[in-house]
Amino acid sequence: AQSVSQHNHHVILSEAASLELGCNYSYGGTVNLFWYVQYPGQHLQLLLKYFSGDPLVKGIKGFEAEFIKSKFSFNLRKPSVQWSDTAEYFCAVNAPRGYQKVTFGTGTKLQVIP
Amino acid sequence: EPEVTQTPSHQVTQMGQEVILRCVPISNHLYFYWYRQILGQKVEFLVSFYNNEISEKSEIFDDQFSVERPDGSNFTLKIRSTKLEDSAMYFCASLGGRTYEQYFGPGTRLTVT
Numbered sequence: 001a002q003s004v005s006q007h008n009h010h011v012i013l014s015e016a017a018s019l020e021l022g023c024n025y026s027y028g029g030t031v032n033l034f035w036y037v038q039y040p041g042q043h044l045q046l047l048l049k050y051f052s053g054d055p056l057v058k059g060i061k062g063f064e065a066e067f068i069k070s071k072f073s074f075n076l077r078k079p080s081v082q083w084s085d086t087a088e089y090f091c092a093v094n095a096p097r098g099y100q101k102v103t104f105g106t107g108t109k110l111q112v113i114p
Numbered sequence: 115e116p117e118v119t120q121t122p123s124h125q126v127t128q129m130g131q132e133v134i135l136r137c138v139p140i141s142n143h144l145y146f147y148w149y150r151q152i153l154g155q156k157v158e159f160l161v162s163f164y165n166n167e168i169s170e171k172s173e174i175f176d177d178q179f180s181v182e183r184p185d186g187s188n189f190t191l192k193i194r195s196t197k198l199e200d201s202a203m204y205f206c207a208s209l210g211g212r213t214y215e216q217y218f219g220p221g222t223r224l225t226v227t
Contacts, residue, residue, distance in 0.1 A: 100162070101162055
C-alpha cells in the first residue's frame, strides 16, 4: 500500500518569500503524484500532477514540483509567494493505475503574511 | 468549466439515523469516488465505483456504508446507522478521459450528534 508524508504541518511566510513544501511517498513501483490545494472555504483543486516524462512539473499559479525517484520525493516549490497563496496543500499519490484511489498526505497549512 | 456538485452542504443528524449524501459528477466521467476528512485529519479514501459496481473500497467502508448511481447522473453515499465518529467532511470526486485527474466536489459536512 502506498503512503505519503508531508513534514511541514504549518508554514508561515512573508509575501515574496520562496516556498518549498516537502513530500515523500512510499511505494515500490510506478506512481502518479499530485499536489492539491484547498483555499479557505473552497474545495480541493489540482495544482499539478506527474505521471511520466520530465520530472520537473509546472502547474497553475506559478507552482512547480520536482519528482526525484531516488529520494521518493515530490516537493512543491514557488519562487515568490503571494497572500492569495494562503491555503492548505496536500501531496497525494495513486498507483499504479491513474484511475485508482488517491492517497493523501496530512496536508501543510501555508499562511502568507502581507 | 464543468464541476462536481454535492448536496447538502451541511447535514446534521442524530446517532443511529440514516443519511444519504448526494453528488452529481461531471457528466461524461466514468469513475466515481467518495473520500472523507475528519476534522484535523487527512483526506481518506472510502470507495471507488465504475461500471455500476464498486471497484475498490477501504477498511472504513464497512457494511454501514453503501453507494449507488440510481439514475445515471447522481452518485450517492448512504450511511445506514450513523455513529458519532462518522462526523466528517465527505468529498465526492469523478474522473474521466485520459487526464487521470480526479475532480472534487465542495464536500458535505456531516455532523452526527
